[in-house]
Amino acid sequence: MNRNECPHLALDFADRETVIATQNVKLAAMGQRLKNHPEWKEHLKTAGATPLDLMNRDNLAHIPTLQKSDLRARYPYPMLTAPIRDVARFCATSGTTGLPVLFGFTKHDWEVTLVRQLTRIFRTVGMTADDLVYQGYGYGLWIGGSSMDEAFRHYGMTNFPVGPGRGELMATWLKDHKYTATTMSPLWLSTLIGHARKAGINPKTDWALRVGLFGGQSVSTAFRNELEAQMPPGFKAHNIYGTTEAGGPILSISCDHSHASDEMHLINDDTVLTEILDPVTLKPVSPGEVGEVVVTTLDKEASPVLRWRTHDLVRLSKNPYSCACGRNGYPLIGRIIGRSDDMLKVRGVMVYPSQIEEIIAGVKGTTKEAWQIYVDSQEKELGQIEVAIERIAGAAASVADLEQEVQGQLKSRLGLTCTVVCHEEGALPRYEAKATRVLMRPPKSK
Ligand SMILES: [Zn+2]
Missing domain, CATH: 3.30.300.30 (ANL, C-terminal domain)
Structure with a gap:
């Protein structure tokens, strides 16, 4: 596909002004889409706002944030803006406390929007259609595994959708199948290296992995470096971050240049508007400061969110818009520091x-x-x-x-x-x- 065929592809290296202009057009369209939706109208009214306020970006700061309690109060299909017959599938957060909250995806959400977002991530880390991928995220209602499967299929890779677990087998298959790319939790890679050692397999020389997307759990930079040191030379463990509410593991990814300083681009900011806000004042933080990730999905047809509070804390880069890779429309953030409620x-x-x-x-x-x-x-x-x-x-x-x-x-x-x-x-x-x-x-x- 060349860049002219897919507007999303053409925006990979867009400048910041273009990304903001794209967001503004989509915000306005979202206002039109939500203007007659009773739940959204009711929610926005709590702050004296209406969906049509989204026609002007300056009003975004006055749109109320959205929290789990707002969704729980609208059980079982909160803020579902598509008729249920148009929902192709649901995903849910892990729900460690209370009932899981369901998020719907239309066919377009799943097969077009999500795929565009994930394939941009694959391009950013240099995965190609020739990669053999060991998919190690979990399945079921969790979005990790199934979203990767869908995007791998569209991108043309050869997928081994094993999910987490079966460590001894996977340590051997990594040697025999020669997977070149992977998606999993960093803790699982650590466990696999242990299994390999026990079986007399040396990951450095016996495995062929060259790139991986590591998410689901934020570990320290030192831990990441230690994992990479035990892997084949040149292997990069890219840090990936996303949430079910935002539409998947699509919010941010490190690139070959930001990997060293352990920073990630908010790589889909043209489809998920991401604010980094002071968790107390809800004002945007300055470069170099820590704030909470707050997301607004711009393209999602079913279960969109407006200013969803993730409670995940990150440091906005001191230089958010100057990465050597040129993706300067998409600001850099650090690794997730913790949750505002984990303090x-x-x-x-x-x-x-x-x-x-x-x-x-x-x-x-x-x-x-x-x-x-x-x-x-x-x-x-x-x-x-x-x-x-x-x-x-x-x-x-x-x-x-x-x-x-x-x-x-x-x-x-x-x-x-x-x-x-x-x-x-x-x-x-x-x-x-x-x-x-x-x-x-x-x-x-x-
Ligand atoms: Zn970059």
Whole structure:
């Protein structure tokens, strides 16, 4: 397909003004589409707004944000703007608490919009139709696996839709099938490397992977670097981020140039308008500052969202619009730092689990994938937390050295005073996809 045939393709290297102009046209069209929709009218009215306010972009700041509670209140098909007979399929968030919320996709949403968004991501990381792909995201109502399948088919790759699990088999198949690309959680890759080692397979020389999209779980940069070092030379673990509400794993991706500084382009900003807002004031943050990702789907026919609060926190790049790859219509953001509702407050010190992870990952001799935070109360303000780490078998540092080092750095870098307990490798839980880093522990009996 040449660039003239698909407007989406032509916009890969659009300048920022063109992206904004595209957003404005689509916002206005969305206003027209929603103007007679009772649920949307009712929702916007809570802030004195109407769908037709979207005709003028300046009004966007006055459009109310959308939260899970707004959708839960409209069970079972919240804000579904297409007749149900036109919905081709539903996806849902994992719903760790309460009922999952359903998001509909029309045939156009699934086979055109989503495919365009994902194939732009494939182009950005240099995946090609010749790639053999090991698809390792989960299936079912979760959007990860099924959305990748659809986009791989349109892009022309050869897909092995295995999903997560079957680690021993996959360590062998990676050697025998010579997959060149993959999509999975970074924690799963870490587990697979372990399976390979046990089977006498050396990923560096026996596997052929050259590129991967790693999402579903944000890990530290140090952990990513360590994974890459164990893989075939030149292998890149690209960080990908998205949400079901935004329409899939489509919001951001690192490119060959931003990979080193671990930043991602908001690569589909022409189809999902993304704001990075201060979680308290809801005002846009400046370059270099941390804010919450808030998304507005511009092309989605069924279950669109307007200013959906993801509660995911990121740092807007200090230089959002100057990447050497030239995709400067699409601002750069850092890795997900944490969720605005995951913040721990320990004796007045505010800290995110990802900050603790970054410190552990930087201490030589600790395992990167296994660590925990134990708390013993559900109070908002905690009196004490315990950070549990592991010592890599055979590391030069002793258990006591590592405890002291991590404890010292938590104090000096985060101002956090806490207990650090170091275990030998293998003692702490491992996670295949989403890790639960903060665990409640019943108070010790006296
Ligand atoms: Zn770039």
